[in-house]
Amino acid sequence: MRRTLEPYLWLLFSGGGVVAALLLPVLVLLFGVLMPLGLVDWPTQAELAALLDPLLVRLALLVVVVLCLFHAAHRIRFTSEEILGVARFDLAVAVLCYGAAVAGGVVAALLLF
Amino acid sequence: MIDVLIVGGGGAGLRAAIAVAETDPSMTVAVVSKVYPMRSHTVSAEGGAAGVIADGDTLDEHAYDTISGGDWLCDQDAVEAFVVEAPRELMRLEHWGCPWSRERDGRVAVRPFGGMKRMRTWYAADKTGFHLLHTLFQTTLKYQEIVRYDEWYVTSLVVDDGRVHGVVAVEIRTGRVEAIAARTVILATGGCGRVFPFTTNAAIKTGDGMSLAYRAGAPLKDMEFVQYHPTGLPFTGILITEAARAEGGWLINKDGYRYLQDYDLGQPTATPKLRSMELGPRDRLSQAFVAEQNKGRTVETPYGPVVYLDLRHLGEAKIEARIPFVRELCRSYQNLDPATDLIPVRPVVHYMMGGVHTDLHGATPVAGLFAAGETACVSINGANRLGSNSLPEILVFGARAGAAAAAFAREHREGEAAAVRSQGADEQRRLRRALESGGTGPRIADLREEMQHTLEGAAGIYRTHDTLAKAVETLESLRERAADARVDDHSTTFNTELISLVELHAMLDVAETIVASALNRTESRGAHQRLDFPARDDERFLAHSLVHRAPSGNPSVGLLPVALTRWPPGERIYGRD
């Protein structure tokens, strides 16, 4: 049978979907809306640093970043192909999308560790 | 050169195809069908399929119910073979994946059915025919040797020297007419309900196979026996399955009265009683409707008089579990919910007991020509078919015809007959003429409608000599006018009007044989009720009607004695033990 990578990509996509669904709205609400509007106070530098200090938190954060980026990459790959009609360039589109996700993951890893 | 060519892709045709493929994989088998097989009318069968399996049931009881239900016009040797093989065929379907409804322990469940003394009707909710057909169709996909000609319409059989050599068919998509040489042909084209105006039958059921056989010299048998199903929805004619009554539904008139008790069908009971009241046979129930109508106890609607089928007391849960399709149909097509509303129903043409005369193996008097299913008359249905006997019939006799045709093809290995080419060319010319010149006369639809109303008036639930004799004349004139029917469509691509025209000719053939047989049978038996001859007459008519097409083109009716084995003719008793 022809091997396909899709099951693995789909698992990453699904995991990312769950993580994004559970975590992102509240995070963007806090850090992107309420705090910049001054409705909630920004935490202090020290508080944030302390929050990010445990290895487990940083590892978890890395996982969240990677999964969410894969989720986005997967959907952007298919949606762009469907909207723009470029499915015949699937390989290139896929390399571009997942490549960006991997790059984002590497950046996050460098940042966090 | 095809060994076995099957015309029709419904239950009987597909079962025959599998039978050939299983007996001898080296054989070539073709299924030629005017629709894709899963569109065949088997798909619409709802209630179930009878086969002895329950504890306490016996083959003899199934045989007796069938024979008495058929008013002793069944060939008893055929019935005996049928009841033996029915459970095996249903089990075979189980082994092929048919989703039969089940008991809690995982065994196949059975339900009661009209005219049956015991619970022996296997069912797949109330879409039994649908599941049966799809199981068969999907199973045929397993066999590479089964070749399909989907949307090919057979316009004639190639017969030479008393033997069939193939068919001529038109590929509907391209208009291409082709002679297909075959060692044997099995007709499995279903019934002809569309010769009547109000029928449960699908648009495709135009008696094509009956007409093909009739024109090829094979006689049609018992054509006067047309089954009215007592519960059709007005306007559409959509069938409300007998299972609705088997599960406990009541038939009531405009006063809310369970009127069947007035017609020697037993006394009302709260729960359904086998062979009694609503579970009486279809002919008697339909006749009771007419009597109620004459008494002014039916309800007038724009689509004629109706009575009501009452399922409300069953409750929503039971309706949903056992007869969900009834609910779906009522909601989608009648805008009512049987859990809370009464269902208006009236008798509707449902099934042809008659058909192409065959022996127990589906063989017709024309060598190499076989028939099975509703298009054939073996006969196990006699003067009135019992509900849930037709699905096992298509399986049992489909398989038998398949095996017999395969055997015939093995013994007759000669090459293609010259007649194939010449008849193919003739047919091509004939169709091209119809296509190119067309007619300038009446519309096909108008002729069809007139034929349908003629049949309803003359060969409905009750018949008389005078109306039948007049119908003979009307049909003759229709035949003449149909020769010049107007054809607007001159395209070769998917020309459905041309097909409608050929179908109209087939229906006129069949209509003539129905009327001729009904005129000839001066007695009342089962579904054939003569107001001028109200009694059964075993002296003269314990016999099948056999119609041949005379050289003049007119039907000529003869009689053939019924095969009796163990059950002498008796009185049909329902509702009394």
Added chain:
Amino acid sequence: MSAKATRAGRSTGGERTITLEISRFRPEQDSEPVFETFDVPLRDDWAVLDGLNHVKDQLDGTLSFRWSCRMGVCGSCGMTVNGKPRLTCGTFLTEFGAGPVRIEPLKGFPVIRDLVVEIDDFLAKLSHVKPWLIREGEELPLTTEYAQTPEQLEAYKQYSMCINCMLCYSACPVYVLNPDFLGPAAIALAQRYNLDSRDQGDRLDLLNTDEGVWGCTFVGECTSACPKHVDPAEAIQRYKVTAAMRSVLPWARR
């Protein structure tokens, strides 16, 4: 010929009418489909199919379309009605108010003529998934059934209700854009056998492909379009989970 468009809902001889805009394609004369309009009686119990039959029987015998059982179970009469894939036998004219009603062939399939589409590719896809009961070893005698409890029946029953009307394919943008996609009904049919307790086959190779379940981007319109509540979208998503688990854990069974 081209009937002049007239306002729908007007009264002719006391009878209400409604305008049908019917897509016509006659390969001998048209390079692409054109619309023709016909006024047909508007009756409460008339389905779109009754309107089409009125046209064919009384107004223009050249109109071609497929239909048979007119009770929603043979699956022949699927067409695009006002942009949506529908069974025309079960779609009432009254649903469209004063009209007009636009009737086109099912989208996503090559048009042979008028409202008739080519379905050979669909049938090939059905065959492709091995839609029959696969058994290994000895067969039971014809006196015994493979036991199956009502719960086991329930596990696949829904997926066995497909009437092959192809509305789901027509509703699926993935299929319309890429005809190689195996598509909703075929995958649901594979699941009908996969989930049947009597089946011992394995259809992983057929379904775990780019054109199989992985072609689906879960638009979900197949399920909305399905007149029989088969829910093919669910069938596909469930098999994605199965295929993913079996890819990650090769020893996992379905």
Added chain:
Amino acid sequence: MSETTRTYRPRRDRVWFLRSRAYTIFVIRELTSVFVAWTIAYLLLLVAAALDGALPAFSAFAAQPWVIALNLVALAATAFHSVTFLNLAPKATVVRLDGWRVPAFMIQGGNHTAWLLVSAVLFWVVTR
């Protein structure tokens, strides 16, 4: 009579996703992923700032009207993603308890409850 027939295949419809409300909603649902990616990038910037001691600069950046506007859209998009993703989950995961299939609305209810709980906990952790 002709031997073959020509079929008509419509040209690709460039705006198929505008043809029905359902298609449009589907495309919007898929495009929420762009904002998922943006949110991740934004949060990474925040983390970088926090670890580099540049939080004031970040909060100044975040307070610009266009960033707030973008984040409001991102909030809507990620919330839409959550609702649709959690609602569709029961299609993929059929839960059976003793043969009884847990209805979709219960699984969806469970998913949404989990979402609210996680959000509440995170809110509390960040703002305590």
